[in-house]
Amino acid sequence: MPPIDDLKPRAWTVSALCRAVADSLDAQFNPVTVRGEISGFSRAASGHCYFSIKDDTGQIRCAMFRRAASLVDFVPRDGELVEVRGRLGVYEARGDLQLIVESMERAGQGALFEQFLRLKAKLEAEGLFDPAHKRALPAQPRAIGVVTSLGAAAWHDVVTALQRRVPHIPVLMAPALVQGTGAAATLAQALQSLYAFTAEDNPLSPPVDVILLVRGGGSMEDLWSFNDENLARVIAQSPVPLICGVGHETDFTIADFVADVRAPTPTAAAEMAATDRGAGLEALSVLEHRLTRGLLRQQDRQAQGLDSVAARLGVGLARQQDRQAQRLATIAARLSRPQALVGQHSQWLDRLAHRLQAGVQSELTDSGHRLERLNDRLGFNQGQQVQQRAQRLERAALRLSSVDPHQVLERGYAWLSDERGQALTHAAQFEPGQSVRATLSDGEVALKVLV
Known part of the structure; x- marks a missing residue:
């Protein structure tokens, strides 16, 4: 009878068992070709490349290293139906069944992907x-609405981004399922509940001006609730702009196409929802600077205008x-130079004497003629007429003596003349050191100009 210890089952180490299973799989199945839909595709x-191959009831994890990935002539996407050829084994670090893919070919669109394309076309x-x-x-919306799961990382990302960029804008959250059975219905219901708060007279104030529909990345199956037809129509009915930020940058859903704006990530959706407060403050600072400069320029123009006036x-x-000073100087000059006034009066007296002499001569000539005619016509009373004419001559002599220039000199005026006897009637005719002769009523006086 064998020892009891020989009847005990063999105790394997974990790594030894994984290698044994891998050797069995390699011997029985490899190389193997598998047909299925791609799910959770990612490129490090x-x-x-890492992804899963799946059908309705099962899936296998796959890894395709860079050399094999470089030989694939298309870009693999979730939902695509492919045939992969490789070697089945065990990933010892986790003990997972794993297919090392050596080649990949398209085998069709895949059921989910075909459904997605049909709805998209419709x-x-x-x-x-x-x-x-x-x-x-x-x-700058007055309020922001968000539809996502309260427990999702997307909600945390959105709140963090909004708090950093626009902490002054209120956020209204409508929770919903973002994955699994019934998720599409809860998303549509959450959106409709937010629509009630977009009106100006809504129970809360201020009204919601933009809505974010967000969730993090995942496989095509994880994001499938965002490919729902009813949800798409509810999104199209949004009374305010709606941003869809579902999955990663490479993920596309029907909700992305219907929304007003597609964001590559939930964080990007939050950043699109409102202008950063810092940017707004900077813009206000620029406007303040421009306004200040404009006011200063206006003040400068007004000051220049006042200076000009x-x-x-x-x-x-x-x-x-x-002009007043010139007038006063002219008057003072006239008052300070009486010689000029005397010269002007002397010139006027000369002209007057000349006219009087001419008049007297003419009068005498006329009187002589008249006397001769009277003598011829009235010889019989010659003596009487002579006496009358003599009287008239005496009166004329008296008149002449009354206007004689020498009589003017008797009144205190003087007649100034230069060495040549020319009358000096203007101040401009005098020069310092000039000899001048002044004619008075009783004789002449020699003068010299000092200034």
């Missing part, structure tokens, strides 16, 4: 994706003062 920075034909229906996002007034007053 190293170039290696809604596009109805105009739900028409760019003309897309609305611009408000720069003051200068014109000063020039006018100066000119007025100059």
Whole structure:
């Protein structure tokens, strides 16, 4: 009878068992070709690709290293039906069944992907994706609505981004399931509940001006609730602009096409929802600077205008003062130079004497003629007529003596003349050191100009 210890089952180490299973799989199945839909496809920075191949009831994890991935002539996407050839084994670090893919070929679109394309074509034909229906996002919404799961990382990302960028804008959250059975219905219900708060007279204030529909990344199956037809139509009915930020940058859902704006991630959706407060404050600072400069320029122009008016007034007053000063100087000059006045009066007296002499001569000539005619005609009373004429001559002599220039000199005036006997009637005719002769009533006086 064998020892009891020989009847005990063999105790394997974990790594030894994994290697044994891998050897069995390799011997029985490899190389193997598998047909299924791609799910959860990702490409690492190293170039290696990781995904799953699945059908209705099962899935296998796959890894395709960079060399094999570089030979694939298309871009693998979730939902695509493919045939992969490789070697089945065990990933010892986790003990998972794993298929190392050496080649990949398209085998069709895949059931989910075909369903996605059919719905997309239907809604596009109805105009739900028409760019003309897309609305611009408000720069500063009064309130922001968010539809996602309370426990999702997307909610945390959105709240963090909004708190950093626009902490002054209130956020209204409508929770919903974002994955699994019934998720599409809860998403549509949450959106409709937010629509009630977009009206100006809503129970809460202020009204919601933009809505975010968000969730994190995942496989095509994880995001499938966002490919629901009813949800797409509810999104199209949104009374305010709606941003869809579902999955990663490479993920596309029907909700992305219907929304006004598609964001690559939930965080990006939050950043699109409102202009950063810092940017707004910076813009206000720029406007304040421009306004200040404009006011300063306006003040400068007004000051220049006042300076110009003051200068014109000063020039006018100066000119007025100059004119007054000139007038006073002229008067003072006239008053300080009586010789000029005397010269002017002497010249006037000369002209008057000349006219009087001419008049007297003419009168004498006429009188002589008349006397001769009277003598011829009235010889018989010659003596009487001579006496009358003599009287008239005496009266004329008296008149002449009354206007004689020498009589004017008797009244205190003088007649000034230069060495040549020319009358000096203007101040401009006098020069310092000049010899002048003054004719008075009783004789002449020699004078010399000092200044």
